[in-house]
Amino acid sequence: MEPKVIFNQHLKNVKPSVVGKFLEIANEYKEIISLSVGEPDFQTPWHIRQAGIEALEQGKTFYSPVRGLLALRQEISDYMFQRFETQYQPKTEILVTVGSSEAIEMAYRTLLNPGDEVLIVQPSYLVYEPMVYMAGAVPIIIETFEKDGFRLKPEQLKEKITSKSRLLILPYPCNPTGAIMEKVDLEAIAEVIRETDMLILSDEIYAELNYSEISHVSIASIEGMRERTIVTSGFSKAFAMTGWRIGYACAPEEIISAMTKYHQYAIMCAPTVSQFAGIEALKNGAGDIVAMRSEYNMRRRYIVDRLLKMGLSCYEPKGAFYVFPNISSTGLNSEEFCEKLLKQKQVAVIPGNAFGDSGEGFVRISYSFSLKHIIEAMNRMEEFIQELSQR
């Protein structure tokens, strides 16, 4: 008998990413200037790499405990308390994962049942929605708007809550919009959530990349929220450690226990060498974050200034490393804009609709590139916009 391949029903329902299609076109060009990737252009700071090398030299290459090295969980616990005033017990309330992506996936897998509704703020990271389908649950999209600084408004949230709502995904600082939620914004959300039995997944991977006067506030630090929030984060963005694949989840014991159960069978443990590097990052990496943030901040100001001078409407991003200008005044939609910009000027940016339908009319520009690179890309984009308006 011939083998028959039957794919998972949920996977079949997941649409291919707009980005994939776009990248195929982008790959055809050689002289391309790409402002598309979503990872730091900095190398992992040397002292952190050295800690990884030392772990290798000393042969610390065995499995770690399932939840991660206790020393690392202790560092994470201290860090969370010092930076965000949230307290988590290293032994029971922290799980070290393979990037924060795994933390998000484990949360979905352990907290969602078929038919559950997951409220997703969009435009946002394009992983949240498809993975909800994979868990057999139902994504409910809450659109955010440029006029609100892409913040989630309590009345918008209230409107979407039903008896099936289980989880709210809070993606701030936000990829791709660069929006942040300040304490007062979070308090308003907390007030709505308190009236429900919902949980919150707060993806705080960009927490350290906040350019406003006041640093990042975690919703878990708002009264009554800690017991219903899973905070996911990691080392990729803050310490430029994407390839190390190391992240973590912090949540109440009951939730972390369930996630650990899943993690144990699916993953076993996060890479041990990376965990040793992670300890060094948290112990001695605060200065690296400051230096990288100041560099990103310069680029952020530069791009926003150039885009405004080009006549585009552009929300001034307060976090992450993306600018999300409104290109609807050009008369093109997001994909047309990106494709034309690529073909005519060999500059790659990502169409906003890749991050949800509400991203239509916008494009995402990453500034995790050298200033030299950014200046050249902005010059080309300016020419492109001028030529468009002359037609």
Added chain:
Amino acid sequence: MEDVLKLLTQNARLTNSEMAVLLGKEESEVARIVEKLQEDGVIKGYQAIINYEKLPHIPVFALIECKVMPKAEYGFQEIADRVMALEEVDSVYLMAGNYDLAVYVKGATMQEVANFVAKRLSTLESILSTSTRFVLQRYKQNGVILDDKDIRDPRNMVL
């Protein structure tokens, strides 16, 4: 002030208005800082970083290590003054270690540099000996990698 200097070190052609945007300062404030840095002599000039290999005639660069007899009252200053006055000399440093003055020169040919060393430099009375080292290849200059082969981004777009 340090942030302005850092930017100018990376790219001296940035305008005051560009630096103002980058640093989140007023243009007038940046202008004031730059002016003060120039007045105080912190900024001594602005130069292009040149990859001479791209030019039709590639000049010759040499480092000449000089041992010097310092003068009783002047120390090394007097000889340094005389060496730096020579127009072939690009840079002069006083060094710790096996020799005293490091003299960087640029000439059209090796012969020209050799003549300079033999006739002008080594004849100065305080110079005890010289040792000339010709540069074979310049890879990086003032923090800039000169070779412009593959500068493509090594990062993969995963999402």
